[in-house]
Amino acid sequence: MAAPKSKRVYAAWKAFRWLLTFVSRHRGWMIAGTVSAIAAAIIEVWTGSLIEQLTSQAENGAGPVVIEIVWTVFLVILIGVPAKYLMIYGVEKSSAFAVRDIRNHVMNHIGKLPIHYVEKQHSGDILSRISSDLQLIHQFMSRDLAQWFYHPLLFVGCFTYLIWIQWELMMYSLLLFPVSLLVSHWIGKQLQQLTEEAQANMGRMNMNLQDTLGGMPVVKSYLLSGMLFRSYQSLLLLTAQKKLAVKKRESWVNPLLSTLMLSPIIFAVSYGSYLISKGELGTGELIAFLYLLNLCLEPLDHIPELITHTFEMSGALKRVSDILEQPAENQEGHAITKTASPPVEFRDVSFSYETGSPILQNLSFTVPEGKTIALVGASGGGKSTVFKLLCGFYPLEDGQGNISVFGQQVKGSNPEQLRSHFSVVTQESYLFSGTVADNIAYGRQDASMDEVIAAAKSAQAHAFIMSLPEGYQTYVGERGGFLSGGQRQRIAIARALLKNAPILLLDEPTSALDPESEGAVQEALQVLMSERTTIVIAHRLSTVQNADEIWVLEQGRLVEAGTHAQLLEKKGLYAQSYLQEFAGLAESKEVVYT
Ligand SMILES: Nc1ncnc2c1ncn2[C@@H]1O[C@H](COP(=O)(O)OP(=O)(O)OP(=O)(O)O)[C@@H](O)[C@H]1O
Numbered sequence: 001m002a003a004p005k006s007k008r009v010y011a012a013w014k015a016f017r018w019l020l021t022f023v024s025r026h027r028g029w030m031i032a033g034t035v036s037a038i039a040a041a042i043i044e045v046w047t048g049s050l051i052e053q054l055t056s057q058a059e060n061g062a063g064p065v066v067i068e069i070v071w072t073v074f075l076v077i078l079i080g081v082p083a084k085y086l087m088i089y090g091v092e093k094s095s096a097f098a099v100r101d102i103r104n105h106v107m108n109h110i111g112k113l114p115i116h117y118v119e120k121q122h123s124g125d126i127l128s129r130i131s132s133d134l135q136l137i138h139q140f141m142s143r144d145l146a147q148w149f150y151h152p153l154l155f156v157g158c159f160t161y162l163i164w165i166q167w168e169l170m171m172y173s174l175l176l177f178p179v180s181l182l183v184s185h186w187i188g189k190q191l192q193q194l195t196e197e198a199q200a201n202m203g204r205m206n207m208n209l210q211d212t213l214g215g216m217p218v219v220k221s222y223l224l225s226g227m228l229f230r231s232y233q234s235l236l237l238l239t240a241q242k243k244l245a246v247k248k249r250e251s252w253v254n255p256l257l258s259t260l261m262l263s264p265i266i267f268a269v270s271y272g273s274y275l276i277s278k279g280e281l282g283t284g285e286l287i288a289f290l291y292l293l294n295l296c297l298e299p300l301d302h303i304p305e306l307i308t309h310t311f312e313m314s315g316a317l318k319r320v321s322d323i324l325e326q327p328a329e330n331q332e333g334h335a336i337t338k339t340a341s342p343p344v345e346f347r348d349v350s351f352s353y354e355t356g357s358p359i360l361q362n363l364s365f366t367v368p369e370g371k372t373i374a375l376v377g378a379s380g381g382g383k384s385t386v387f388k389l390l391c392g393f394y395p396l397e398d399g400q401g402n403i404s405v406f407g408q409q410v411k412g413s414n415p416e417q418l419r420s421h422f423s424v425v426t427q428e429s430y431l432f433s434g435t436v437a438d439n440i441a442y443g444r445q446d447a448s449m450d451e452v453i454a455a456a457k458s459a460q461a462h463a464f465i466m467s468l469p470e471g472y473q474t475y476v477g478e479r480g481g482f483l484s485g486g487q488r489q490r491i492a493i494a495r496a497l498l499k500n501a502p503i504l505l506l507d508e509p510t511s512a513l514d515p516e517s518e519g520a521v522q523e524a525l526q527v528l529m530s531e532r533t534t535i536v537i538a539h540r541l542s543t544v545q546n547a548d549e550i551w552v553l554e555q556g557r558l559v560e561a562g563t564h565a566q567l568l569e570k571k572g573l574y575a576q577s578y579l580q581e582f583a584g585l586a587e588s589k590e591v592v593y594t
Pocket residue numbers: 119353354359377378379380381382383384385386
């Protein structure tokens with residue numbers, strides 16, 4: 001449902017004010033551009049006055065004065081050239097810097113957005129806001145902002161001077177002016193709505209494109225390219241229709257307005273000639289009047305266009321400022337330091353993403369220092385949620401229990417400081433665009449090359465890295481696409497080793513690998529896990545067997561805990577359900593009943 005008008009106007013005004021805060025940081029060039037715009041407008045009006053003097057003196061036959069005025073006209077025109085140059089360059093320069101700052105600000109803000117917001121958005125839509133919406137804003141600032149100073153000033157200057165020459169002629173000539181303003185304002189509002197819709201569709205198209213490229217193997221194997229293409233096509237059509245609707249309105253309203261603009265000239269020539277015949281107006285005055293009236297009409301021709309561009313820009317501005325209005329994750333809070341208290345403790349934690357669908361229920365456990373805990377349980381039972389809460393991605397509300405790390409509450413802690421205690425390795429580790437060395441060094445950005453190599457050696461990755469065409473400087477491709485799954489995991493383990501955090505959160509890093517790659521990654525993991533506290537979401541029998549303790553999570557509750565042998569002995573849920581999943585039915589039976 002569309003927001004009420006007053007709210008939309010307020011939102012547009014707020015977005016505009018926000019834009020001005022960025023422009024004001026580069027006010028030097030903006031002021032230079034604005035002053036030049038004022039100067040350029042004054043020069044235009046001044047030229048009109050000189051033309052009037054010139055024709056009057058010529059009529060009176062004052063030859064030397066005429067020559068003097070001609071020189072002055074040339075001089076004034078010459079001064080106008082740098083003034084117009086500075087008007088355009090000054091505003092463009094400050095706009096370019098302002099847009100650079102906005103991009104920085106948006107990017108910085110996105111990095112600080114809480115994960116619970118980002119998880120709900122499509123990255124393609126966010127990307128579209130940063131690229132095409134900001135592009136539209138930049139276009140407005142560099143193309144239209146200077147004109148917003150120049151044209152109204154030119155209009156006011158010419159208007160005042162025209163009134164002074166012959167106010168009646170002026171008033172009659174511009175009778176139709178309010179009509180054109182009303183038409184352009186009305187059309188501008190419609191354009192803002194259409195532009196917002198077109199930009200939102202662009203966002204959806206980007207989502208579609210990103211899904212097609214990012215999920216290419218799935219797209220190919222499930223023969224989805226046709227379906228995705230069709231949905232892209234229909235979005236494209238919708239976007240084209242919206243843009244066409246914008247152009248359609250622009251293209252009938254602009255000629256209409258231009259025609260309205262011609263009427264004052266026709267009127268001025270007719271009525272002015274009548275006044276001359278009555279001796280109430282000089283020929284020079286009429287020539288100057290027509291020159292200035294023409295100048296006066298130039299802004300009137302441009303202002304409607306400026307208004308429509310401004311509405312278009314405010315649609316884009318709103319989409320960008322929507323992201324910025326999302327509160328950033330609180331970067332303050334108490335520091336968590338490593339102490340002798342248990343590394344991880346959950347006390348009566350109950351949590352839900354949506355009200356009414358509990359995910360964790362009164363969950364309590366303590367992970368002792370240096371131990372490896374395997375979390376098992378049915379899919380959707382809340383295992384990954386435990387990790388998300390531990391890293392502070394979703395803050396606990398009052399009454400939802402307590403989570404502590406080294407005896408200090410996660411709630412209200414400094415998130416960066418908190419996360420410095422964890423290394424996370426997931427089933428499919430994320431590699432960034434860049435080299436192998438870069439990707440390992442993301443574990444600790446001040447690490448030396450020797451430390452990167454040492455980490456790679458410990459992660460059993462050095463040998464394969466050295467066999468790559470450019471060794472550590474080999475480009476890994478998008479998301480590490482040039483490497484095998486096992487190689488990617490070993491780079492991720494090297495990154496975690498370099499980070500050297502005391503607590504490991506593993507989402508079974510070998511579960512997506514074939515047995516051959518698994519062996520090498522397991523060896524790397526053993527190095528990583530030694531002397532660290534580890535919680536591992538277990539999918540493999542070998543992992544649960546090697547864990548110090550296994551915890552069974554069922555619908556957000558801890559229902560069984562013990563070593564592999566103890567849980568087998570108990571013949572409870574673990575022995576009956578999960579072991580079969582890990583080892584296959586036959587193997588589990590064999591183990592259970594021996
Ligand atoms: N960001 C989210 N917003 C809403 N619901 C979510 C979100 N993330 C997870 N859930 C829901 O929470 C429940 C627990 O998810 P979680 O990922 O913790 O389970 P899991 O035990 O790790 O499952 P799996 O073994 O399949 O990875 C699921 O029902 C899931 O749909």
